[in-house]
Every structure is written in structure tokens, then in C-alpha cells.
Amino acid sequence: MKNPVLEGLSTARTSVVHLEMRDSYLPGDPEFVAWQRGKRLDPNAERSTWWRPFLDVVQEVTSRGVVMQRARIVSEPVTEYIRYEHHVSFPNIAAGELIRWLPRRLAADIPLPGTDFWMFDEESVLFTYFSGTGExxxxxxxxxxxxVAMAAVAFREVWRRATPHEDYKLT
Structure with a gap:
């Protein structure tokens, strides 16, 4: 079966947005567990030590001129998983993705879909449904x-209020 995110990325012409609203995903993920044990990615190290295959796709998409934005709505103080996500965001940014962070308290009055989503060219939305543990x-x-219009309006408002990655300070 094809990966629907990769399918959407491969056909995107102008824009890709990704809204994340959970405070934890896949707590058993080996990379997250390694991070919990002290492993840190070094942006100054050889790129192969922190580059992931998914980033090749991101780089290809953004090099075609597609604007790729990711916004994360997070509870504060942030969870350990969000600290991990913040730390591992620099490779996505290096691949051309734009990332912003919005404290949940600043999103309380935004009508939002009930789950995370990817949106491609404001024509289609890929909703992702999770278990309680983030699978x-x-x-x-x-x-x-x-x-699609509701998701687009919600994302634009989150993006407008959110703080760019380089300026967001973890609490």
C-alpha cells in the first residue's frame, strides 16, 4: 500500500500544510527513546548523521517551489515528546520546510478539525487518526x-498566530 502522505507530496503543485495538535506521538519510537537516553542530533555534524529519507522528499517538493508549512499546537509547559520534536526539527527546516509553534492557550478560540491533517494545494485534506497512545x-x-475550506481557514489562523521555530522558546 502506498504512503498517502508521500502520494500527496508527490502531486503537490503549490502548497503543503501539516497541522499537528497532539502532545505526544509514538512514545515507543526508537529515535525518541534514544533521545530520552541522551542522543542528540548535531546540526554541525556530517549531514548523513541526521538526514532521514523523508527529507529527500521534502527537499524535492520544496525545490519545485512548493511552500511546505508545518504548525504545531502545543500545551505548555511542553511534554518531553514536544521537546524532542523541537530538537529534531532542524533537519526539516534544512530540507525547506517552514515550522511554527502555537501554545494551545492561544488556539482556544480557533475552530479546528478534530485531528491532525495534511492539506495539499488547498484541494484535498488527509486526516490522520491516532490511538490514545499516539499510534x-x-x-x-x-x-x-x-x-477543505474549513481546514484551510483553521491552518491560516494557526499559522498567523504561531511563532517561527527559531523564535519559539520551550517552557
Missing amino acids: VVDREWCRDHDV
Whole structure:
């Protein structure tokens, strides 16, 4: 089965947005566990030590002129997982992705979808459904104009309020 995110990225023409709203994902992820044990990525080290295959796709997409934005709505003080995500964001930025962070308290009045999503060219949305522990349990494409428009408006407002990665200070 194809990876639907990679499928969306491969066909994107102008924009890709990704909204993340959970405070923890995949707590058993080996990279997160290694980070908990002290492993840190070094942006000054050889790129092969921190580059991931997914970033090749991100770099290809952004080099085509597609604007790729990721916004994370986070609780403060942040969880250990969000600290990890903040630390491992520099490779995504190096690949051309733009990342911003929004404290949950500043998002309380934004009408948001009930789950994380990817949106491609403001034409289709890929919703991701998670278990309570952060495992992906399903993904669903939606091309309904009203739903896509709602997701686009929500993301734009989150993006407008959010702090760029380089300026966001973890609390």
C-alpha cells in the first residue's frame, strides 16, 4: 500500500500544510527513546548523521517551489515528546520546510478539525487518526470543498498566530 502522505507530496503543485495538535506521538519510537537516553542530533555534524529519507522528499517538493508549512499546537509547559520534536526539527527546516509553534492557550478560540491533517494545494485534506497512545490507526482523504475550506481557514489562523521555530522558546 502506498504512503498517502508521500502520494500527496508527490502531486503537490503549490502548497503543503501539516497541522499537528497532539502532545505526544509514538512514545515507543526508537529515535525518541534514544533521545530520552541522551542522543542528540548535531546540526554541525556530517549531514548523513541526521538526514532521514523523508527529507529527500521534502527537499524535492520544496525545490519545485512548493511552500511546505508545518504548525504545531502545543500545551505548555511542553511534554518531553514536544521537546524532542523541537530538537529534531532542524533537519526539516534544512530540507525547506517552514515550522511554527502555537501554545494551545492561544488556539482556544480557533475552530479546528478534530485531528491532525495534511492539506495539499488547498484541494484535498488527509486526516490522520491516532490511538490514545499516539499510534496512527487510520488515514482518510477528504476532498469535500467545505471541509477543505474549513481546514484551510483553521491552518491560516494557526499559522498567523504561531511563532517561527527559531523564535519559539520551550517552557
